[in-house]
Amino acid sequence: xxxxxxxxxxxxxxxxxxxxxxxxxxxxxxxxxxxxxxxxxxxxxxxxxxxxxxxxxxxxxxxxxxxxxxxxxxxxxxxxxxxxxxxxxxxxxxxxxxxxxxxxxxxxxxxxxxxxxxxxxxxxxxxxxxxxxxxxxxxxxxxxxxxxxxxxxxxxxxxxxxxxxxxxxxxxxxxxxxxxxxxxxxxxxxxxxxxxxxxxxxxxxxxxxxxxxxxxxxxxxxxxxxxxxxxxxxxxxxxxxxxxxxxxxxxxxxxxxxxxxxxxxxxxxxxxxxxxxxxxxxxxxxxxxxxxxxxxxxxxxxxxxxxxxxxxxxxxxxxxxxxxxxxxxxxxxxxxxxxxxxxxxxxxxxxxxxxxxxxxxxxxxxxxxxxxxxxxxxxxxxxxxxxxxxxxxxxxxxxxxxx
Ligand code: ACO
Numbered sequence: 235x236x237x238x239x240x241x242x243x244x245x246x247x248x249x250x251x252x253x254x255x256x257x258x259x260x261x262x263x264x265x266x267x268x269x270x271x272x273x274x275x276x277x278x279x280x281x282x283x284x285x286x287x288x289x290x291x292x293x294x295x296x297x298x299x300x301x302x303x304x305x306x307x308x309x310x311x312x313x314x315x316x317x318x319x320x321x322x323x324x325x326x327x328x329x330x331x332x333x334x335x336x337x338x339x340x341x342x343x344x345x346x347x348x349x350x351x352x353x354x355x356x357x358x359x360x361x362x363x364x365x366x367x368x369x370x371x372x373x374x375x376x377x378x379x380x381x382x383x384x385x386x387x388x389x390x391x392x393x394x395x396x397x398x399x400x401x402x403x404x405x406x407x408x409x410x411x412x413x414x415x416x417x418x419x420x421x422x423x424x425x426x427x428x429x430x431x432x433x434x435x436x437x438x439x440x441x442x443x444x445x446x447x448x449x450x451x452x453x454x455x456x457x458x459x460x461x462x463x464x465x466x467x468x469x470x471x472x473x474x475x476x477x478x479x480x481x482x483x484x485x486x487x488x489x490x491x492x493x494x495x496x497x498x499x500x501x502x503x504x505x506x507x508x509x510x511x512x513x514x515x516x517x518x519x520x521x522x523x524x525x526x527x528x529x530x531x532x533x534x535x536x537x538x539x540x541x542x543x544x545x546x547x548x549x550x551x552x553x554x555x556x557x558x559x560x561x562x563x564x565x566x567x568x569x570x571x572x573x574x575x576x577x578x579x580x581x582x583x584x585x586x587x588x589x590x591x592x593x594x595x596x597x598x599x600x601x602x603x604x605x606x607x608x609x610x611x612x613x614x615x616x617x618x619x620x621x622x623x624x625x626x627x628x629x630x631x632x633x634x635x636x637x
Contacts, residue, residue: 248619248620248621250621254444255515258439259439259444259447259616260439260447260607261610262438262439262606263277263606264276264277264297264436264438264599264602264603264606265277265436265437265438265599266278266438267437267438267516269516269517269518269519270518270519271519272517272519272520272522272525273522274437274522274523276293276297276435277297277300279296279302281432281433281522281523281526282522284296284432285429285432285433285526288302289400289428289432290401290402290428290431290432290435291311291312291315291373291401293431293432293435293598294373294435294597294598295308295311297435297436297598297599297601297602298369298598298601298602298605315370315373315374315401316374316397317370317374318367318370318371318374318375319374319375319377319378319395319397319404320378320394321345321375321378321379321382322352324352325348325352326382326392328344328345328348329341329382329383329386329392332344332383332386334387334389336383336386336387337468337586338380338383338384338387338586338590339464339465339467339468339589339590339593340468341379341383341386342379342380342383342464342590342593343462343464343468344461345379345383346372346376346379346457346461346464347457347458347461349368349371349372349375349457350455350457350458353367353368353371353457356368356371356455356456356457357455359455359608365456365605368455368456368457369456369601369605372456372457372460372597372601373597373598376593376594376597377395377401377404377405377408377594378395378408380405380587380590380591381393381405383587383590384409384584384587385408385409387584390412391412391413392408393407393408393411393412393413394408395407395408399419400424401428402424402425402427402431403419403424405427405594406419406423406424406427406581407419409583409587410582422534422537422538426530426534426577426580426581427581427591429526429527429530430527430530430574430577430578430595431591431594431595433523433526433527433570433595434570434574434591434592434595435595435596435598436596436598436602436603437599440472441466441467441469441471441472442463442464442466442467442472442473442600443463443596443599443600443603444466445462445463445465445466446459446460446462446463446600446603446604447459447603447604447607447616448462448616449462449463450604450607450608451607451613451614451615452615452616456601456604459600459604460597460600463596463600464593467592467593467596470510473571473589473592473593473596474589475510475511475569476511476571476574476575476578476588476589476591476592477585477586477588477589478510478511479510479511479571479572479575480544480575480576480578480579480585480588481510481585482496482509482510482511483544483547483548483551483575483576484544487543487544487547491547491550493547493550493551493554496509496551497509497551497554497555497558497561500512500555500560501558501560509551509555509566510571511568511569511571511572511575512555512561512566512567512568512569512572513564513567513569514567514569517567519565519567520567520568521568521569521570523569523570524568524569524570527570527572527574527577528568528572528573530577531545531573531576531577531580532545535576535580538580540580542576542579542580544575544576544579545573548572548573548576552568552572571592574588574592575588578591
């Protein structure tokens, strides 16, 4: 194979690959993915093992620094994050300016972008210490920023972080406690959330991660790059699919649970309807994350003795679609977003917050890629080419001469 990184654009040769289906944008040592076999590994560790044995903060460390932390490193990392969970008091006033019904993803990307107004030292990318602190700040503050966006939508007072709690417990506390009433954290809830965050933590060059790398390649600071990634994640073809998927399952349940009708609709290209939470650019067998989430979902609902009609609709939909020639031929399987929403519902998390949870989970992956890119001395600004299809040269027309 030709090493195209050596062709410095002077050949006049351009590869057109719309949607970057077969274009590698970088070398990376973070995540391995085999779409044919349904394999996903972070830094060599199978996702199934991490989901069963690790916790989200440890997985974040693994993704960002390349190795599982020893006891001392783990303690330092955890306490470093705990030190930064509060947001600046002046930042709270931002929330007064947002409309009450603002989407929490819009709030999340705005407030994360604004972190660089409060921590201006973060803009010096040569200051390794500052970059390191920015990493801690982001991981620590994202759940706080997210929970405040929910409190804003409810018209409730913000709840400060409680650093005696674990990462996931703390998020649930900030979401559901009120000054009038403590929130008793169910360990099953914290465990389910922990698992969801781990399986979302990285997925190599997906749309939002590529966005973070793209923005970061101009030497934009970490906060600006992550804020852009949050915007990319919001779309329903990417992270926004978890919200769209639950809305779809609700629609089917309210329509008598007739899944066959919706499978037929998804095959009809005229109406633009797709089965949300189905299909993936890379997985052409099964999405290992969906398998993990499905079983966690079943476990949680059984434990809580909850009978969620949406879980039944989802299972039936999966069964019918997987028997259908259209889905078989195109290798369309449930993806990570198919069952995650049912778990979030069981935890009491509102639909508008689903993609926010995805962002909290994906954050370590974004940071790891941004860091890997800057550590690579060969990195150049990402700047794709195009095939121009517009007009040939023409002379300017005065206004009175235009038809
Ligand atoms: N329902 C019905 N048909 C589908 C679906 C679906 N969910 N997904 C793909 N197809 C069909 C397409 O219409 C196309 O059919 P054709 O060959 O007859 O034209 C074929 O399968 C290939 O689909 P593409 O859109 O070309 O595949 P691509 O790799 O570009 O897109 C994507 C992948 C965006 C995930 C797509 O499958 C989709 O839209 N799924 C629904 C949204 C979703 O769940 N997104 C979350 C993805 S996972 C994540 O980001 C966390």
